[in-house]
Amino acid sequence: MTLAVRYTAARTLDTAVAPSTPPGPGEVELAPAYVGICGTDLHIFHGDMDARVAAPAVLGHEMSGRIVRVGPGVEDWQPGDAVTVMPLRWDDTCPACRSGHQHICQHLDFIGIDSPGAMQQRWTVPASTLLRLPDSLPLDLAALVEPTAVAVHDVGRAQVAEGEKAVVVGGGPVGVLIALVARAAGADVRVVELNAHRRLLAEELGLTVWSPGDDDVPALVREWTGDAGADVAFEVSGAAGGVDTAVDVLGVRGRLCLVAIHPRPREVNLHRFFWRELTLVGARLYDRGDFEKAVTLVADGTIPAERLISKVVPLTQAPAAFEALEGGGDVMKILVDCTDDAQGGAV
Ligand SMILES: [Zn+2]
16 A cells, blocks of 8 residues: 545645556566655645546655566666656657657646646656666665756756856745756856745855845846846746846857746847847757766755755655645745655554
8 A cells, every 4th residue: 555645626625545557568666765846746736737647646756766566568677666756758759759849748738737647646757768876876865866856957058158158037935956067067156035944045055146036146246247138047936027037148050949948938139139149949858968977966965965855754744845845935845755654654
């Protein structure tokens, strides 16, 4: 049996016990250890994604865990192996897949949104989604690999080069991870964030952070860049004002990398794009290479994952944690502890 956190209706989560299913051919059954709560999970919780998410739905796609059972035909994996999951299933036949972009397959199954996720004691996934974790990497920290892979992909899409100046608009978990990955790539980075708690945490990680409320961000950028403007801006805030800032700070031939989900069309200063010959590039999810690099960055401490984890709660307290996260931005990452021990044993 497996205890699971399920989305049942807008603003309603429950915990339910279900039989665990044996892995089929090519599948593995995992015991998830830690599962991060992500902004997308909060959108689901809000009811914003009811058109896509079939309730009751088990949430969770940022995870670490160990293999419990392997299905027929699965080689290379053994019970006990420490793993994370790249939660994508693609059809390999659509135009996107055929052009080599399987991660944005036109019929993508994002596991944890379109199909059952990791916030449960047992979780069956295709063996092809697994990545091996080094023994030296604690499993709580490994739950940060998936959001780090997002950041690796974003920095790659923006083609950040050593010595470039980059502005990250939005200093939540993904924005901070982008800043850290860009810094590791040799960029000089500034973060723009409204929330004082998040600014403080980013500063503690050695990042220079500006407040759009208190600081004149375009003026600071001009001063910082000798009036040139930044080479790269990442829009991670999802807000109209964030888009304006990201456009305003760019110098000639600057690249704006769009990371946040903007559910509605936004007004954009296209004259600026014309005048400065700017480029806009979208960045969604990650590929396997991004994920492998993310494992390395978390394992070698380039990403100080322990500093980003605000709280760890057992499965049964996950619904309350979602409520708390809705309250505001005074936390970074909350992990759900799915281990049998945290629930007082296997159900
Ligand atoms: Zn496809």
